[in-house]
Amino acid sequence: MIRLLHIMAIGALIASAVYAYSIKYDTIYLSEQVAKLKRRVQKEKETIAVLQAEWQRLNRPERLQALAERHLDLKPLEIEQIVRMADLPQRQARVDTIGRKLEDLGLAIPTATPQVSEPGEARTPASGKTPAR
Template sequence: MVRILNLLAVVALIGSAIYAYTIKYETIFHAERIVKLKHEIKAEQDQIGTLRAEWAHLTRPERIQALADKFLDLQPVALTQIVGADALPAKAPRVDSIGRKLEALGLTEPTNTPRDGEASAPTTPSIRTR
């Protein structure tokens, strides 16, 4: 009986050693992966910084002004181009096309509801039948 217990203790010891080593190597693997991901994140942040610097360089006002002068035939603003608000055309009145269609169908009359007290009156406008 003692030999069986000794054998079980040795097997348990070997099993726990294997389990400890697997945990150790998994931890090392995950630590290396974390370091690799941190390097990738740093590289992406550097690339974002580079792109932001390029964007700032491309959108400088003096560069855009030089390109506009070179490629666009722009004329300076003259004083005669500036007008007052009273010289602007008036806004056209808003047209309610759905409302006009409902009026044409005769659906603009108010409807009777049950609380009006007239039970014999129709509850909807009359519909023309052909």
């Protein structure tokens, strides 16, 4: 009996050691994955920084001005083109042309929706009354 308990204890000890080592190796693997992801994130941040710097270089006002002069054939800004906000005309009210056409046809009148008195009760489409059972 004692020999059987010793064998079971040794078996449990071996099983727990195998389980502990498997957890250790899983942890090492996952920590390597985390390190790889951190390197990728850092690389992406550096790439974003490079792209932002390139975007700022491409959007320099003097560069855009030169491109506009070369390709757009724009005239210089004249003083008459500058106005105050108060000098602008007021925006006209938006007109609902479809609604106006429906009103002209007499179709814009609200309709009464039939009401069902009980949730399970059905009505016939023609009369609106409950069918006889």
